[in-house]
Amino acid sequence: MNASETAAKVRSGELKAEELVKNRILKIKELNPKLNAFLEIFEDSALAQARAVDAKSPETRGRLAGVCVALKDNILYKGHIASCASKMLENYKAPYNATVVEHLLKEDAIIIGRTNMDEFAMGSSNENSAFGPVKNPLDLERVPGGSSGGSAAAVASGMVDMALGSDTGGSIRQPAAFCGIYGIKPTYGSVSRYGLVAFASSADQIGPLTADLEDNALLLEVLSGHDAKDSTSANNPAFKPEEVKTEGLRIGIPSDFLENLNPEILAVLEAAKADLSAKGIIFEEISLPYAKYASPCYYILTSSEASSNLARFDGLRYGYKDNSAGDLEDSYLKDRAEFGPEVKRRIMLGTFSLGSAHAEDYYLKAQKVRNLIKNDFVQAFKQVDAVLMPATPNTAFKIGEKTEDLISLYLSDLYTAPANIAGVPALSFPYGKDSKGLPIGLQLYGNFFDEAKLYALAKLLEK
Ligand code: GLN
Numbered sequence: 001m002n003a004s005e006t007a008a009k010v011r012s013g014e015l016k017a018e019e020l021v022k023n024r025i026l027k028i029k030e031l032n033p034k035l036n037a038f039l040e041i042f043e044d045s046a047l048a049q050a051r052a053v054d055a056k057s058p059e060t061r062g063r064l065a066g067v068c069v070a071l072k073d074n075i076l077y078k079g080h081i082a083s084c085a086s087k088m089l090e091n092y093k094a095p096y097n098a099t100v101v102e103h104l105l106k107e108d109a110i111i112i113g114r115t116n117m118d119e120f121a122m123g124s125s126n127e128n129s130a131f132g133p134v135k136n137p138l139d140l141e142r143v144p145g146g147s148s149g150g151s152a153a154a155v156a157s158g159m160v161d162m163a164l165g166s167d168t169g170g171s172i173r174q175p176a177a178f179c180g181i182y183g184i185k186p187t188y189g190s191v192s193r194y195g196l197v198a199f200a201s202s203a204d205q206i207g208p209l210t211a212d213l214e215d216n217a218l219l220l221e222v223l224s225g226h227d228a229k230d231s232t233s234a235n236n237p238a239f240k241p242e243e244v245k246t247e248g249l250r251i252g253i254p255s256d257f258l259e260n261l262n263p264e265i266l267a268v269l270e271a272a273k274a275d276l277s278a279k280g281i282i283f284e285e286i287s288l289p290y291a292k293y294a295s296p297c298y299y300i301l302t303s304s305e306a307s308s309n310l311a312r313f314d315g316l317r318y319g320y321k322d323n324s325a326g327d328l329e330d331s332y333l334k335d336r337a338e339f340g341p342e343v344k345r346r347i348m349l350g351t352f353s354l355g356s357a358h359a360e361d362y363y364l365k366a367q368k369v370r371n372l373i374k375n376d377f378v379q380a381f382k383q384v385d386a387v388l389m390p391a392t393p394n395t396a397f398k399i400g401e402k403t404e405d406l407i408s409l410y411l412s413d414l415y416t417a418p419a420n421i422a423g424v425p426a427l428s429f430p431y432g433k434d435s436k437g438l439p440i441g442l443q444l445y446g447n448f449f450d451e452a453k454l455y456a457l458a459k460l461l462e463k
Contacts (some may be wrong), residue, residue, distance in 0.1 A: 003067045003161040003219075010066030010108075013058055017050035021110050024068045028113065028159045035135050037144075037153040039073055042080055043114040053108045062108030064222060069104055070154045070163040073114040074121055075206065076195040077101050084197050085129040086119045087338045088319045098195020099227045100164060100206050107222050112160060114152030119340045120164055120310065121199045123147045124174055124412035125402065128342045133399055136178060142396040145175030145412075150181040151209050162219050163209045168199050169298045170392075170416025172207045173428035177391035177441020180430040181460070182216045183209045185416070186386035187449050188423035189234030191220075192227035198309040201232070201303035203420040213429070213462055217241040217455045236449050244456035251276065251444075251457070252286030252384035263392045268440045272388065272461055277459045286380050286387065289302065290372040295411060296420040297373065300353050300366035301421075307350030308447030310343070333359040374422040381424075381447040385459055389415050391428040391441035419445060427454040431461055 001009075009015040025043055046068070049108035053065050071077060074084045076094035078101075083089045097105070104111060118128035126134040126149030134149040136142040137157035143155040148165025152175035155163050165172040167185040176183025184207045191206045198204060208219035218241065225238035235422050253273070261269070273283060313319035315335030325331035339347070380387055393414050402409045419426035426445045433439055442461075446454045 003064065003210070003215040006161065007063060007065045007067050007226050010053065011058055011061040014023055015066065017053040017110065018047065021046050021050040021068060021112065024112055024160065029337065031157050031159055033155050034140060035137055035157060036132050037115055037134050037150040037157070037159065038070070038377045039083065039085065039116050039131055039150070040081060042111060045080070046110050046112045049110050051203040053110070062106060063218070063393050064104065064107040064109035067109050067162060068112040068134055068160045069109045070113055070115045070151055070160045071101070071111060072148050072151050072165050073117050073165070074166060074197040075100065075164060076197070077111055080114065080169055082114065082197065084120045085117045085131055086340065086343070087130045088313050090320070092318070094195075095262050096195065099192035099229060100223050101195065103222050106182050115148070115154050115163060117150055118147035118342070120197070120306070120343050121147040121168055121171055122306070122346055123428055124170070124409050125397070126175070127399065127403060128340060130340055135399070136396050137397065138180060141398055142438070143178065145178035145396065147171040148209065149175045152176055152181060152183070155209050155211055156181050161210070162215060164206055165209050166196055166206050167420065168203045168302055168422050170413045172209060173391050173416050173426060173441070173443060174412060176209055176428045177430070177439065178396040181209060181214055181440030182427070182429050183207065184216060184220060184427045184451065184454070185218060185419050185425060186224060186239070186451060187233055187234070187425045188420070190224045190236065190239060192230040192233050194227055200305035201309065202305060203298070203302055205420070209421045213455065213458055220451065231441060238268040241452050241455065242452045244453050246456050246460060247280035248282065249386070249453065249457065250282045250284055250384040252284050252380055252387045252399055254288040254291065254387060254389060257288045257291045258389060261390065263394070263438055264434045269388065269390060269442060272431050272442055275461055276457070281457070281460070284384055286384060288376045288380060288418070290369065290376050291418045293369050294373055294421045295413055297369040298413060299349070299410060300362050301370065303346040303350035304353045304363050305350070307347045307354065310347055313339070370421050373418055374415070377422045377424050377445070378420070384445070387445040389443050389445070391413065391443040395434045395436070395440060396437040415443060424448055425451050425454060427451070427458055429458045429461065
């Protein structure tokens with residue numbers, strides 16, 4: 001049963017939300033010691049919510065009635081801890097709801113807990129959490145991907161129906177690919193960032209992770225829409241799943257960007273192409289000449305923004321306070337020492353890139369490159385309706401395998417970062433497996449606010 005079917009049964013009274021939630025809690029308690037996907041189950045509030053949904057009259061129950069949704073630990077839910085998987089915010093309680101949380105509550109979704117992640121969403125493997133790595137439910141020795149790895153593992157293991165992640169350079173799509181599920185990074189500005197702890201504001205977007213394609217579109221519909229509380233929120237109408245006639249649509253394959261692609265992933269990409277061609281899709285060669293610079297551009301820009309966004313965690317405004325600290329400098333040294341090594345590295349890289357001696361060469365240069373990359377996509381979408389590429393350069397790797405090799409970890413974002421740099425939507429979907437039996441994720445990029453087409457095309461490849 002997918003989430004929309006579950007919700008329909010809860011609305012009609014055939015299923016009780018309370019029963020569903022109790023079962024989910026049992027399942028999470030059984031699986032979580034192995035997976036470490038959840039940092040906390042919101043047992044009391046989830047059960048209270050479920051009882052309130054059951055007590056409503058059927059016609060007033062929402063579209064996600066009784067559906068259990070997990071929140072990535074960087075999304076604020078009033079009265080609950082949101083720690084960003086960091087010691088810095090270990091005990092921080094949200095004073096208000098994120099807009100996406102308001103949307104979920106309005107539709108009677110049950111917010112069941114908060115999921116583990118890379119600290120402050122910085123990472124590609126979920127090994128950067130202050131509370132231990134998440135394990136991939138398909139192979140416990142492997143990473144689930146990051147940074148929304150807890151959310152992906154929670155969905156892939158059947159602990160929850162749906163989960164929210166955030167994607168700054170791939171953090172929804174990459175773990176979706178490693179865990180064999182669906183994840184979308186919506187068009188920048190289509191989902192409110194109000195109440196999402198900022199990593200890099202010009203690239204962050206919240207989005208859905210689900211095991212079912214239809215559920216993904218349903219959740220995006222619930223989450224999206226203009227929000228006056230987010231100054232970067234778009235004025236476009238909210239996303240609505242709609243029928244799209246796919247026959248005759250054009251998909252571009254950017255061969256120049258896909259040089260040196262892992263042969264197993266290339267084979268699966270070719271299979272998807274053949275599958276789509278047989279269903280009336282027309283393929284065209286396209287060029288994305290600057291997309292290969294998205295990763296370096298991304299690391300300069302997002303670290304710069306992070307160095308500024310994370311300045312508020314100083315023990316005075318927000319975050320850990322060491323009471324033994326003497327003067328102001330000592331207090332900065334002691335309090336900000338609570339960040340983990342990756343977060344410190346990004347703050348240093350960002351501070352360096354923004355410094356007056358270097359801004360011209362790094363931050364401002366990266367802004368110019370960003371424009372060129374965006375233009376690649378603007379040009380491509382004059383020619384085609386969507387672009388097909390892999391979600392990741394490799395399948396799920398072993399825990400610890402890349403910790404010493406930062407560059408190779410950073411290159412995990414090769415195919416995902418361009419979407420955030422350009423602001424366009426991209427959907428990661430499972431298609432095929434590698435020789436180890438691990439899922440391969442492919443990705444469809446679309447034009448701004450053209451998510452409906454991506455879902456329609458992915459539907460053709462649904463297994
Ligand atoms: N892997 C990327 C990083 O480490 C992306 C993270 C994200 O999208 N939040 O920054």
